[in-house]
Amino acid sequence: MLGLRPAHSGDDTASILQQVNAGGIKPLRQLRRDLPRDLETVIAKAMSAHRDQRYDSASDFADDLRRVLANEPTVARPPTLIDHIVRHAAKHRTAVITTLLVGSLVLAGLAIGTTMLAAEKQVSDTLLIQAQHDRAITREAVDRLGMQISELLADIPAANSVRQRLLSETLDYYKQIAAAEVIDDRDSQQRIDLAVAYGKIGIFQSELGQSADATASLRESERLYGVLAQDSPDDADVHLQWSISQNNLAERLAQVGDLQSAAEWFAKAIATQKRLGNNVELAKTLNNLGGMLSDAGNVSESQQAYERALALIDGGGRGNESVPDAGTRDLVHYEERTLQSTIRSNLAGLLAKHDPHQAATLARQSLQYQLELLAKDPGKPKLATQVMLTLNTLADTQTQIGNHASSVESLRQAVEIGRQLHTRWPDQPSYRRDLAISLNHLGLSLSALGELNQAQSVLQQAAEQGRALLEVYGDSAEVQNMLGGILNNLAFLAGRIGDRHTASLLYEDAIVHQQIAIDLAPKILKYQSSLKTQQTNLKQLRGES
Template sequence: MTPPGPCPPPEALHRLGADSLDVGGFLALEAHVAECACCQDRLDRLARHEPTETSDGPRPAPARPAEVPGCVLGAELGRGGSGVVYEAVQPRLGRRVAVKILAGGPALDARARERWLREARAVARVRHPNVVRLHEAGEHDGRLYLVLDLIPGGSLRDLAPGPIPPRDAARLVEAVARAVEEIHRVGLLHLDVKPSNILMDGPADAGWEGRTPMLSDFGIARDEAEAFEASVSGTLGARGTPAFMAPEQVDGRPGAIGPAADVFALGATLYALLTGRPPFQGASAIETLDLLRATEPPPPRSLAPGVPRDLETACLKALQKAPSRRYASAAALADDLRRWLDGRPIEARPVSAAGRLARWCRRRPAPAALAAALAVTILVALAGLAALWRRSEHQRGLAEAARVRALRGEATADDAVADLVALLRRSVEVPGQFSSERTDDATAAVLDLTAKLRRTPALVARHATAIAAMEMGLANIRDRNGARDDALRLMDDAADLVAATLARAGAGDDRVQAAVRLADIVMRRGGSQQDRARFAAAAEDLRLAERTLAPHVDDPRAYDALAALRHLRIYLARAAPAAAGPEPGRAPRTTADPILNLVDALAECEARGPGSPTAAAWEALDRVPAATRLPRTVELLLADLAAREICESTDADVRDGDRFDPEATARRILDGFDAGLARLRPSPTRTEDVLERLSQYATLQAIAARRAGRLDEARRSARWTVALGRAIGRRDPRSAGPHLLLGRAFEQESKIAWRVPDEAAVERSLRVALAEMTLALALAPDREDTRRSLAGLREKYLRLAAAEPES
């Protein structure tokens, strides 16, 4: 085998084994090593020592220093690429400690010193019973040192060379996960969680239950915001230990490295304790990285049959390649492990057979195509055999076989529609295109799909409603981008598809769901027509929605749609009385339902506009029994009412620039926020709803001032919004709402900076807005509005980088 070019020096190979290169250098060096047997042998010798990034290359271990201030050094406890750890005694305090002397001595460069200082600061910020404490950091005779707790029990890697009992493994990883959650809470990422960095505190002869895990070695820990910025700019590099790194650490994808990387490392550590080996273990470091990128880990039960199924499920969920598919936080993993230890059901669910098949098809498209062709051939052959069997005397057996085939065919159709919907959704996120170009492609694909589906008379109702929902999502995007004719065309298509399904549906749940879906579509189309002053068309859509819902007016499943209908009818009557007709009131109903009475009060209150009395709406809410579940539309209308009252109270402050104090305004708004939540019967969902509506009102307040040329007033609106978001964020750090509020406020600051113009301020504001929206999405990955806002900010940032003006 001839290597492509000269071999790299040993220092570069050490950095590849230690993963301390930037992404470009990492990939170039990896390509050379893949073709060079000599370099592979040298790299394998490094990889056997499980290296970790601590420097830019190998440095000689420091000579034993004569002294360290306040400490008397004893036996050497261990050494590695970053330095040597000694047992020591502090005579003045009578305390045994561990002293870590950094390799390199007086010749250390500025970058190594910066990394040492970062490690010291990281350890000092964390206070947790399962994290090794830092007592002192300093420099003596040109050597940098850290004085840490002495944990004499050895590392988890040394004490567990093979599998350990599952309950002990779960208990140890739960404790470490709690420590990692505390690290994340103070804004750090550890990025090197593994068994050799988990020290075991306890007597030497104690069992696993008598030992306490202590997380150590913050040598490559990063501040979360710093890690995000570095990964966006491409300067973070691939850092960590190959067998325990998350895929995003290896790839260095912009903005991808976050708390989920440590969750992956916790899953890899749990896997190693259960099976006695890491989840990805190749014959070389290069092969390990290739396995990490391209393959799924073997299920732990295939290596250790005694591993319980639920524990295996939790472990594999933490090892998902996509960060969004892992546990949302280290605390969530710890909670699931605690549930398993307590004998309760875990929240994670195993990947289904269909999910595993879909992943395999994406990784192996050519074999998947051959398998599909073989399956079609087999089905055709089975169909031929079935035709012969129908002529035989086993009619009962044939009938049963036909029923089984029909069920399988329906399940296959379900999977096909679900896969197609997912494929089209992913097409909206194609890299290298702006959102307008992506939605053009997706719109054409959806309309072509529905044209074919309408030629299928047996289309199942749930398939039609799923595809119609996808069309309405695209219509919303097109409407926001100004392509209103395309949006109406998509709404027409969705309405036709669901109407055809409703005409074929029998009595039961399918009919109610199809009716509610059709009413929702035509009401949204009517709202769009009204926005374009097409009042006659809007009135006709609302009458169609009323006729569709009339048979289900007393069905709680239709309450959301009835609430939206009442809301739109009042607005139409206000904008165009002649088009609405003489009786624009509520849909007919046979019972005096308190929820629908609340809907009437809310709609009347909103129709009267800002500054109108709101007491009637709150009185109607008080008449609804406390245990009654409110429809989602009603919850949103109540959140809107509470947010409107809060935001209207800021108008005078924003206009009075001389005495404006954003912190004081934020404190007063926070009191109103708590009072509004108390009226709404607080729940996490309602808190997020009010924050969402409040961020929308604050954004509209800033937009109105900015468009009127009152830039100082717009800045004041953004400033009280930032102060409020930070106040709520400090009070509830796990809520996505404050980060969404901050993201939108900084986005408004970037728009104000465009008017000055000040491009540097625009870039700063957009970067902070991106960071806040990314945190909001990490805390609430299922929120579509946050995902759309983040996509819009990314596009603005790309246009800024391309020197395109803000529109």
């Protein structure tokens, strides 16, 4: 109303949502020079694209508007230079991030150069302290670029290629830091910095698909923290970070199929976190352990891990830690509720076949919270993805109960979300994968209802999405396994319809992809189990014993 025009214009919902998702509105005083600058600032805060930058309540918004009328200072402040950089990072992704990358590399070069010169020339203590201070500032800047802006770009699917480049450049920086570091065994902060550096190297390598290198880096980070913990037996923070490094290493080992080693590292992390009384980190580790046990087919122990994790969060979260201030407390509450929702969804997926009624209750609880978040921030694709995956879990429980009609309805909602995400961001592979999974489940539910032609059409769409994904991720064991499963389901349906020739070809194709998955990840037992199922189905089709 103040600008005498809509804040976002467009001919359809999609184009308007795209503008909203990009963030930012045209400043009011560019439209109306007669408006007070404070009013412009207040409106801009109220309409921020990010929830945590808006007013906490309508009352706070009203109070600031009253201050404008009374010509008093407002809570809202004009955006800082950093605010402008973040907004431009979302709006002009490639140009701005490339500039930031160049800046980070210049800073990195200066920091490493300064440190090495300080060591080589043995400058005075004053200059050495200054060099260390400069290095700390540089690392903080690169951390913001590599981690925080990377997380920002993770919510902007179109910026995926830029994010990959940013991760790669940040990884190179940390490698240089680790290589150039001259460690004084008496300087605990230097040793902590090196442990942190290797931990971040491992995380970046994992994000970039460098599996073996990631495992080696995470092992080195854990080793360095272990030495620090031995030297500082009473330093709770060092011991907590040590346990987190053990959890990270365990997750990586589980991903590559080394479940025995992963279980050992999870156990070490859990023991330390229990001793420290940090319930949130302990719940995270137990959730990760539950996922590994679920993948290994150990339902009973997986359920115990998930239920222990939920009990820790339900019981008050942070255990023996000090009480945070109000702002931190809100953030902690959000993180704990989000973790609680994730654990419930994981437990629901585990129990779908064994206790579908309890699983359905858990899935609905998780879905309710996710929908609340999505209603507050409808332009966030990550939240939409979480809703989509929980709908799949809910549908699985409905299928197990025998309510196939409800399952079909849940899955159609999931597929619709998946199609919207994939249509808006066709180059984001995770959206194609999630859509393929939802289509596969929908095909199975339609088949259970006797809608065989519809089921066949939907499964064919799932297979198309899976094959398209292989063009980019042909060396991904999980993608090969996913396509093998879809083709097996499509073959079984073709056999039901009576097309035995097509069914035979599809089973053969499924077996090829499943064998590739096993070759890529020979330690993951579920891949071998799926192969045996497909081979048995083909033999039965051919009438072989």
